[in-house]
Structure formats: structure tokens, C-alpha cells
Amino acid sequence: MSLGIAFEGCAGRAAFHVGVVEALQEIGVEPAYVAGASSGSIVAAFLASGRQNTMTADWLAATGARVLRPEMILRGQWPWRMSDIVGEVLERAFGDLRLPELPLPVAIPVTLIERGQRRRRVLTRDDDERLVDAVLGSCFVPGPYSTTVRVQGRIAFDGAWLLRTPVDAAFSLGATRVLAVLGHARGRLKAGYPFGTDVPVPVHTRLLYPTSDLDLGGYDTDGGRVRAAIANGRETLMRFVDSNREWMTQSS
Numbered sequence: 258m259s260l261g262i263a264f265e266g267c268a269g270r271a272a273f274h275v276g277v278v279e280a281l282q283e284i285g286v287e288p289a290y291v292a293g294a295s296s297g298s299i300v301a302a303f304l305a306s307g308r309q310n311t312m313t314a315d316w317l318a319a320t321g322a323r324v325l326r327p328e329m330i331l332r333g334q335w336p337w338r339m340s341d342i343v344g345e346v347l348e349r350a351f352g353d354l355r356l357p358e359l360p361l362p363v364a365i366p367v368t369l370i371e372r373g374q375r376r377r378r379v380l381t382r383d384d385d386e387r388l389v390d391a392v393l394g395s396c397f398v399p400g401p402y403s404t405t406v407r408v409q410g411r412i413a414f415d416g417a418w419l420l421r422t423p424v425d426a427a428f429s430l431g432a433t434r435v436l437a438v439l440g441h442a443r444g445r446l447k448a449g450y451p452f453g454t455d456v457p458v459p460v461h462t463r464l465l466y467p468t469s470d471l472d473l474g475g476y477d478t479d480g481g482r483v484r485a486a487i488a489n490g491r492e493t494l495m496r497f498v499d500s501n502r503e504w505m506t507q508s509s
Contacts, residue, residue, distance in 0.1 A: 261432025266295025266417025276490025
């Protein structure tokens with residue numbers, strides 16, 4: 258099989274991606290390659306490591322957590338807690354697992370700053386990095402996240418900063434067709450942040466996205482809204498497969 262899946266970086270709206278993976282498991286479709294930027298890298302990591310069976314439970318384990326805790330300032334600590342919240346989930350799921358040990362080819366972009374310029378660096382199984390560090394580096398946005406990760410001696414920033422959905426990385430791994438999973442109802446590939454510009458959809462790429470905006474904020478941990486986003490992803494994938502089953506399951 259040469260199907261690749263690329264997950265958009267869309268902060269907490271990546272709960273939609275979790276539902277997509279649930280549905281893929283249910284219909285028995287397994288991608289051969291997986292890529293994810295920023296929060297999309299979390300979902301990609303679960304798929305690439307073969308731990309997708311625990312992903313929903315691990316994702317929901319973080320619901321209800323307080324992302325912003327102003328009282329921490331009085332203790333001399335940073336009040337935003339995303340590094341702790343996401344880091345605890347990742348450490349519990351992956352521990353010291355390293356990228357070369359993953360059973361499935363994976364691509365996790367990070368952004369490095371060199372000579373004042375932003376450079377996109379895609380981490381794969383060729384890079385001897387801890388999976389947890391690769392994902393936290395791809396998720397790192399100064400402010401909500403407080404713990405930095407270094408790649409090639411430089412602090413890694415948000416992997417979706419330059420290109421939000423790493424479709425190109427999935428093709429580079431070897432995919433011949435790619436399903437791009439987006440967390441926004443706009444249904445377009447985007448480059449740049451915060452406003453971004455539209456990116457042409459590559460040949461042999463299909464887009465999957467919510468039909469209406471998710472009722473879920475970027476750093477929203479409300480359990481009900483997270484579950485609704487997961488359900489939306491699952492239902493959307495099932496509808497997509499109804500009309501794209503041959504494309505999803507073809508062997509070449």
C-alpha cells in the first residue's frame with residue numbers, strides 16, 4: 258500500500274484527527290506513511306508507533322486540564338502549561354522510544370532559526386531523536402508551551418509555522434497518494450502563520466476536513482467539546498470513504 262496521511266497542525270482541533278484515525282481502524286485501512294506538523298505530529302506519532310489503539314484514551318486523559326494557571330506566576334513559574342499537559346501524555350505513551358525504532362515511516366517537521374531566517378527541517382526515522390522530543394519540538398509555540406527542545410543545536414519551533422499540513426513530507430517518504438487531514442472547515446492547504454496563504458493541492462492528494470467549524474478552541478480542553486470533535490472526525494472519514502473507497506484502498 259502506498260497511502261500516506263498528513264495531519265495539519267491546528268492546536269487542540271487535532272482532536273478531529275483522532276476521530277479520523279478511529280474510523281480508519283474500524284474500516285481496516287492502514288497508511289504506509291504518516292506525517293504531521295505541530296499538534297498533527299501527536300497523531301502521527303501514535304500511528305507511526307503502532308499505538309493508535311490507545312490514542313483516544315490518552316488524548317481524553319488531558320481533558321479538563323487547566324492550560325492557563327495565573328497563580329503560578331506567584332511561584333515564579335510560567336503560567337501556561339501546555340508543555341506539561343502534552344509532555345505527560347507523550348512520556349506515558351512513548352517513553353524513550355526513538356524515531357529510528359518506529360515501525361512506520363514518519364515525517365515530523367520542526368522550524369529552526371538560522372541567521373535570522375526560518376528553516377523547515379523534517380525529522381524522520383533517519384534522525385536519532387526521541388519521539389517525545391520530536392513531537393514537543395514540532396508543537397512548541399512560545400507562550401502556551403514553555404519547555405524548549407533542541408534539534409541540531411537549535412531550539413525547535415512550531416512545525417506548522419511555514420507549512421501547516423506536511424503533504425510534501427508524506428510524498429517524500431514514498432507515498433503515491435496522500436490524504437490531507439485538516440482541522441478547519443476552510444478546506445484549503447495553508448502556508449504561513451498567523452494569516453497564511455493558500456497552497457495548491459498536489460496531484461494525487463485528497464482533502465478531509467470538518468464540514469463546519471469545530472466548537473473547539475485552539476487550547477480548549479473541555480471534555481465535551483473534545484469528544485464532539487473526535488466524533489466529527491470519525492463521521493467525516495466514514496462519509497469520505499463511502500464515495501472514495503477505491504481511492505483509499507487501491508494497492509498502487
